[in-house]
Amino acid sequence: MIRVVIVDDDPLVLAGLRMILGGSNDITIAGEATDGHAAISTIAREKPDVVLLDIRMPRMDGISVLRRLPERGISARVIVLTTFDTDELILTALKQGAAGYLLKDTSPGDIVNAVRRVAAGEPALSPTVTTQLIAAATKSTDDSRRRAARHLIARLTDRERDVAIAVSQGLTNPEIAQTLHMGIATVKTHVGSVFAKLEVTNRVQVARYVHDAGISAPSG
Amino acid sequence: MIRVVIVDDDPLVLAGLRMILGGSNDITIAGEATDGHAAISTIAREKPDVVLLDIRMPRMDGISVLRRLPERGISARVIVLTTFDTDELILTALKQGAAGYLLKDTSPGDIVNAVRRVAAGEPALSPTVTTQLIAAATKSTDDSRRRAARHLIARLTDRERDVAIAVSQGLTNPEIAQTLHMGIATVKTHVGSVFAKLEVTNRVQVARYVHDAGISAPSG
DNA sequence: GGCCGCCTCCACCCCTGGGTGGATGCCGCC
DNA sequence: GGCGGCATCCACCCAGGGGTGGAGGCGGCC
Numbered sequence: 001m002i003r004v005v006i007v008d009d010d011p012l013v014l015a016g017l018r019m020i021l022g023g024s025n026d027i028t029i030a031g032e033a034t035d036g037h038a039a040i041s042t043i044a045r046e047k048p049d050v051v052l053l054d055i056r057m058p059r060m061d062g063i064s065v066l067r068r069l070p071e072r073g074i075s076a077r078v079i080v081l082t083t084f085d086t087d088e089l090i091l092t093a094l095k096q097g098a099a100g101y102l103l104k105d106t107s108p109g110d111i112v113n114a115v116r117r118v119a120a121g122e123p124a125l126s127p128t129v130t131t132q133l134i135a136a137a138t139k140s141t142d143d144s145r146r147r148a149a150r151h152l153i154a155r156l157t158d159r160e161r162d163v164a165i166a167v168s169q170g171l172t173n174p175e176i177a178q179t180l181h182m183g184i185a186t187v188k189t190h191v192g193s194v195f196a197k198l199e200v201t202n203r204v205q206v207a208r209y210v211h212d213a214g215i216s217a218p219s220g
Numbered sequence: 221m222i223r224v225v226i227v228d229d230d231p232l233v234l235a236g237l238r239m240i241l242g243g244s245n246d247i248t249i250a251g252e253a254t255d256g257h258a259a260i261s262t263i264a265r266e267k268p269d270v271v272l273l274d275i276r277m278p279r280m281d282g283i284s285v286l287r288r289l290p291e292r293g294i295s296a297r298v299i300v301l302t303t304f305d306t307d308e309l310i311l312t313a314l315k316q317g318a319a320g321y322l323l324k325d326t327s328p329g330d331i332v333n334a335v336r337r338v339a340a341g342e343p344a345l346s347p348t349v350t351t352q353l354i355a356a357a358t359k360s361t362d363d364s365r366r367r368a369a370r371h372l373i374a375r376l377t378d379r380e381r382d383v384a385i386a387v388s389q390g391l392t393n394p395e396i397a398q399t400l401h402m403g404i405a406t407v408k409t410h411v412g413s414v415f416a417k418l419e420v421t422n423r424v425q426v427a428r429y430v431h432d433a434g435i436s437a438p439s440g
Numbered sequence: 441g442g443c444c445g446c447c448t449c450c451a452c453c454c455c456t457g458g459g460t461g462g463a464t465g466c467c468g469c470c
Numbered sequence: 471g472g473c474g475g476c477a478t479c480c481a482c483c484c485a486g487g488g489g490t491g492g493a494g495g496c497g498g499c500c
Contacts, residue, residue, distance in 0.1 A: 158476095202390055
């Protein structure tokens with residue numbers, strides 16, 4: 001038996017969810033709430049398996065609720081149920097630990113399926129949400145530029161690479177000399193070699209390459 | 221009627237897919253292939269709506285097939301069907317334009333559903349694949365630093381922001397003056413204000429903030 | 441009107457950054 | 471051994487970056 005708490009500021013939506021979920025004989029409505037504050041206390045009291053959570057609500061929005069739950073030691077699986085599907089909102093919700101993200105145009109049958117999936121530990125995303133997630137995940141690691149950057153940086157000597165990374169962290173030549181235990185003149189020499197090999201003319205462009213290559217630590 | 225081409229080096233898998241998909245009266249098997257080269261020519265000839273594509277194959281792997289399709293002007297929707305679910309493989313496949321990514325433990329019914337979804341323009345991912353995609357997408361955008369950076373950059377005036385972005389692209393002051401149509405002295409003034417507001421001392425650190433904030437275009 | 445913030449520009453100064461040329465010692469390879 | 475690549479350092483030079491102070495015009499706000 002899957003115990004579900006439903007949260008939405010619209011009584012009509014609550015009624016609809018009650019009907020949809022109540023119709024399944026493996027699901028029980030353990031509680032309801034119409035704002036964020038009430039949601040947290042209801043979830044804390046009922047300890048449901050799954051929470052269906054609206055985003056736009058009075059008193060406290062759904063994202064804040066998501067953020068508060070782990071702080072309270074509550075580990076319910078949450079499905080965000082909203083009409084908004086901006087990239088930022090989706091990523092924020094998932095980052096805050098949402099197990100599902102459904103748009104409100106989801107069919108009753110799909111909502112029930114999503115609750116079952118999430119209860120079983122699987123994710124549940126609307127198709128358009130999945131599409132946006134794919135776009136976000138595939139654009140983050142900018143492939144061709146990254147490969148090119150890695151290729152170029154691989155041609156640097158160890159010391160040049162150390163200097164390039166230090167440069168990309170915004171350090172000055174004297175600071176680099178100190179942290180890498182070499183003379184300022186040596187730093188300048190290496191910086192010059194880096195410029196030549198990366199075919200750039202100033203430090204900011206070095207920083208771009210280093211970041212494009214996905215390097216941050218001083219590379220063992 | 222959804223026309224499907226199935227590609228797998230294992231004849232048993234092909235036979236299984238033939239049975240599963242042939243059982244649906246809205247799906248036809250338009251062609252089959254047992255290696256990458258054959259797959260490309262079959263897909264080019266049959267122009268199917270959906271392709272079910274294995275990754276590990278002789279002669280040419282599935283990823284290479286994915287890469288070649290757009291080069292040939294073919295725009296079939298491809299579902300990758302494999303036993304491997306490493307982060308890198310998933311992201312690579314999706315980056316190359318895969319519309320679906322199913323693991324081979326997917327039930328026959330779910331495979332049929334995935335074909336229908338993909339044919340309708342929706343994505344189709346196995347639950348564990350979705351989970352990994354969420355992990356990849358949520359870790360890429362480093363949240364707290366990004367928020368801090370956005371917050372600081374929001375305090376810049378429009379002109380200062382333009383200059384900061386130009387700086388972060390590695391332009392020199394004269395270059396910035398030219399592209400933004402202002403005097404070099406003005407550029408210096410703005411750069412100075414940016415340093416003060418971002419509390420940094422050189423241009424590379426400005427670049428870090430701008431990139432952390434996820435800004436690249438000159439912000440209308 | 442007066443005040444304030446922003447954009448624009450100027451002049452002056454100093455220091456770091458970046459380019460050039462040269463020197464030494466180390467290590468591995470032919 | 472001789473050669474070449476790398477790391478380390480030096481001196482010199484100059485252009486650009488970065489700090490300071492000041493000025494005028496423009497628009498919104500009290």
